[in-house]
Amino acid sequence: MKRIILLAFLFHFSLAYAQKTENAPKLVVGIVVDQMKNEFLYRYADQYSEGGFLRLMNEGFYAANHQYTYMPTSTAPGHASIYTGTTPAVHGISANNWYDPHAKEIFYCVGDNSVKSVGLSTSAGQRSPKNLKTTTITDELKLFWNFRSKVISVSLKDRGAILPAGHLANGAYWYNDGVFITSSFYMDELPQWVTDFNNSGLANAYIKKGWQRFSPDLEYKASTADDSPYEMIFAEEDRPVLPKNLKKLAPHNRNADILKLTPFGNSIVLDFALKAIEEEELGKDAITDFLSVSFSSTDEIGHVYGTRAIEVEDTYIRLDADIAKLLNTLDEQIGKDNYIVFLTGDHGSAEVAQFSLDNKLPGGYIDTDSAAKALEEVMLTLHPSGMDLVETLEGNELYFDKEKVAAAGLKISDLAEAVAERFAYFPGIYAAYPTADIVKSASEEFPIKNLKRGIYPAVASDVIWVLNSGWMDYGSVGTQHGTPWKYDTHVPFILYGKGVKKGKIYRETNIRDIAPTLSMILQIPLPSGTTGTPIVEAIE
Template sequence: MRNNLFVAGLMVGFLFSTTVSAQGKNKSSEGDEVLRTTPKLVVGIIVDQMRYDYLTRFYTHFGNDGFKRLIEQGFNCKNNHYNYAPTYTGPGHTSVYTGTTPSVHGIIANDWYDKETGTDVYCASDVSYTSVGTTADAGKMSPHRMTVTTITDEVRLSTQMRGKTIAIALKDRGAVLPGGHTANAAYWFHGANEGKWITSSYYMAQLPKWVMDFNTSGKAQSYKKAWNTLKDIKEYKESGPDDNAYEGLFEGETTPTFPHSTTALLDKTNDFDLIKSTPYGNSFTADFAIEALQQESLGKDEITDFLAVSFSSTDYVGHKYGVNSKEVQDTYVRLDEDLARLFKALDKNVGEGEYTVFLTADHAAIEVPAYLKDQKIPAGYVDNEAISEKFSEFLKYKYGTTDIVKNYSNFQLFLDHEIIKNLDLELAAVEEDIAREFLGYDGVDRVYTANQMWQNEYTQGIPYILQNGYNQKRSGDVLIVLKPNFISYSHTGSTHGSPQIYDTHTPLLFYGKGIKPGSTVSRTEIPDIAPTISALLGISFPSGTSGKPLTMVLE
């Protein structure tokens, strides 16, 4: 009996010690999970010029594995906005990845007037580096004008540079800026007469063999083909008539109608830039991204990698045809298939549940004002020539010279502070006088001054958006806002850049490891993306972060 009790005691003791040991292990594991989520790969996707309503308008045409997969299995931020202007590609990509606005990160536009040098500069240009993969100047790029770190930088830093970052886009700025300062590689498409993916000596001395092999595979040439709708055009009831006066033309076309199969598209073997203006540019980007995923072994170990992909053809198509066109609808139906291909490749190469995705846009777009006018909606176009002439007369009358203005770009006036000083004038007074003058011009809705941006702290509305876009060292002295639905652009096609809601409202979808399925109509802002990913990973926020983590998105 005593022996049986002894054995029973040993068994209880063994079971208790095993339970305690297991509980201790589980607590340690659970503690780590509370601190961070460790996807093998983070995939950032930016769709150039994507309005939020494209998700809802075209939803019934999407398959189950592209946009719907993100929406139905991920988290959908339905009221997501850019909180600054101007809403352009360069600042958009930068703001997504830095978690802040141009007021902090310094990328105030695609191109801007540099007050220090008195010259125009491009957001990604850098003549101190050389092109890699081409003899053209198209590769002389770097992220040096971006003054803070990105989420991609922070992932690299947190892994002691062992995690890889690869950034890909048709546009150079769509790859260089998301890649951050520490990317292993950023690749963009050089069309012209070459049709190659290229990079800069900032990243490497020569292209990897897999990129050179891809460039000689004939893929680019294969996408120079007739563009017809993926589905029967009669099914595209969510967009306007195919033949209308609001759309641009390819060379050789007489009407903006399907199929697009002009000589320019099919026979100009030396003009690869044409691919950008068709949905095939997105397919080509997906092909290259999938190849990079495989060849660079992204997501193959426990150290988090980052793949940043921007789909740029949506912007080219939107600019040419406008947001209500059959062409835009077909482009998104086809992009849905390209996303499905990418996600399936991620499932296969990284593993389902082992990666995290976010998808957003770098800006949205306006309806074609000519179309809106025909629907009796207030809209129109600004006559720049008439405004310039009238403003020059004002300057001569008021100050005796037009030299008081150095530059006008991105709806901002840059004044010559030295001339103002020599004329014994107060800068703030000159700014206000010019602002009042512009308020009287057709198409102008409101005007703000640099002095206002310096002296006030705005928390809502248009001035809040302008202030977030205002960089003290780089922005101008007078900021002009056009009336809603008024643009300075061609009478065909859509554009963007304003602080108006049709340019700021973009999708924001999260999906995958560490993401809680659901949705919200609470306002979210673009700078919230990077700190959300940082919080998920348990790493430092980008150095200029002004956004906040979206707690409702995270498990």
């Protein structure tokens, strides 16, 4: 009798398991477009094909008011937040680089000297996810399927590949000087297909081809005139215009890494991703696999050309074609009803401050020399040691030397209060606070809540400040990001494919909601630190 009951239970379990694998998508593809503002979906829409961005928007689920709710809005925190379902205060990736006041050194978000570079003899491969404090949606997928899922991640940037991949990936690959590399955290040597890809000469082929206009008669009506004063000029280039002779420019501008500053950095990442689908046999069985693709050229180009250049418009038109190619490949190789794609951005970007000034918009540049002088003055009023009590400044944060402050008989809290009070009315600064007050605050007011979500308490600074809307602290060309203002926080979120309900919503959603939404669709556990909630309107 017990044997009959056991057999009946096993039969019931096998049916449930078969139903689970039958309903699961074969592949999830996560697309992050670095520095993609939500408005780019519309600004260049007249130039897009029906098969790329517009296919995702029209046939998928689109959250039109998707926001980052923390500061700093930058690449590493963005990628980590997308895949963990939480913010830097929980997952620990509080910036691309941060200062650790206990170790008294600057840490790179994915730096790891305990691992070796694989694929190229360079320190650029000494990378891993060891600083990421929580699990990712990709980790949870691997655990749920008892390590039978495959997780592959690719980007131009190391952090754009490593953080989405999580801690259990089969491989994370990033671009360095013409080839894709990885680290010994993942493997001891490159798979043969990656070596063959690197030896194919594809990077040089893109460079040789050069950067022409996408179409000779394209008018780029959504952009400022070419050769504007807000754009960077390459070394050995007379004017910042299209076309660009990349073969001529490359030796004077980062060699093969010049591709990062062109749309073809995105294209070679796509080429690699499509090869990974084929060679790793992603989506070929009933166990869900995951491919993370981060397109970074959009960020590199934005930083040197701003948000309104012809080069930016051309890049998004080409990216649209690349995404259409990806979707068509998924249709053919995985099956149209067998995969999920999501697309979002890791942050937005500001107008070039000089453009704002020239057009009578709010904005400006911080006078860094005057700011340094103001800091020196306030420190001298507090103690004769003055700036000797300041350990370092990193980004928009200040750290005091705790040993020297204690030896001087002073309190960190008093110094922080005085510096914050002085910075609060410095031209171009919106607000400044003692960081300890932010960490302890229960306020839901802007920008306090944004700052709190962006601070990992173990490495918190002593003073933190926020620039005014439209203000920058360097350069008259190119853009930057990192603030809590809407131009930095508003990004697209589109979900498409199996288990996704077609539709569009305008209520505010935020970046923490992506991972839990995927968890619900995939019926797998939430990443360990998740603080977001599923977007139920997106789920069938």
